[in-house]
Amino acid sequence: MPDINTNFNDKTVEYEQLLKDFKQLLKKNNLKFTIQREVILETLYNSDEHLTPEALHHLIQAKQPDLKTGIATVYRTLALLEDSNVVTSLSFGAQGKKYELGAKEHHDHLICTECGKITEFVDAEIEKRQHDITDALGFKMSDHSMQIYGICKECQEK
């Protein structure tokens, strides 16, 4: 049975931890903790969506209009976060990438081609099988992603 991974409690504590790790990461690399970086991390954290850089930028501008965060900073921060494995990017058929916080457990994606909704899932058996395959080929897996495309239940009913 697929496990659908939606169960996160104690949001505040979790975010504090994430933020703390992020500050530590910055310190370790002689980077600075800035308001912009914090807002980007927080916005990613509070979004359940998979965000494009542009969408993230819009959210931030709406939330912190005074800050005038530039799109370039969003890109730079996302690149930094991706390098540090704090966020993961997905790229679909269309142009551009979408980002999500990678602090969550690993999961795969079901993508509805009708409404664009993305559902996450994890299946232990598939995960295990992937390891078996890479082990057999001498391939050192660092990451993997799986997308299943189709039409979700709701859209079929329409």
Added chain:
Amino acid sequence: MPDINTNFNDKTVEYEQLLKDFKQLLKKNNLKFTIQREVILETLYNSDEHLTPEALHHLIQAKQPDLKTGIATVYRTLALLEDSNVVTSLSFGAQGKKYELGAKEHHDHLICTECGKITEFVDAEIEKRQHDITDALGFKMSDHSMQIYGICKECQEK
């Protein structure tokens, strides 16, 4: 002992069939069969690689220098072929997409992040599991793709 001649014939027959289907597809949509479109299809067919539009364009220019096929035509033809499900595109972390003929059997991809090499594989158990999952969720799967990223055996040895 393998019969070389038979192999050759099989290949030729296979390509002829592909070409025939393509012509039919064009006719059905009131589109024209042009030299450029044929060369693009043929080059895709003869390549075992996953090609970027640019790589495909280079191959074509090398093979048919007189034709001066424009990159725009390559993009237009790939879009046409993708719409018609003759080719499939993959997109990775990096910019851009790679295309492959979709006439082949379905398969997943192992991608080396060092050298960019793509290895194909199919695993019946994973395929089955994917169906189980979508069935359980009432999701009507039309397609799926899986990519495993990591470092291939050769690159590890370097």
Added chain:
DNA sequence: GTCGCTGCAAAGTCTTTGCAGAGAG
């Protein structure tokens, strides 16, 4: 104070589009 960060705008990529002439049916 130092050195990394930021916003801005300009420059890069990759892809798409408009157009006038070429070519398939």
Added chain:
DNA sequence: CTCTCTGCAAAGACTTTGCAGCGAC
């Protein structure tokens, strides 16, 4: 002949970079 295609170049979309001033430490 008609109507689609093509190559070219220009335009678009998305992302990265250079720079001068700003701000974290």
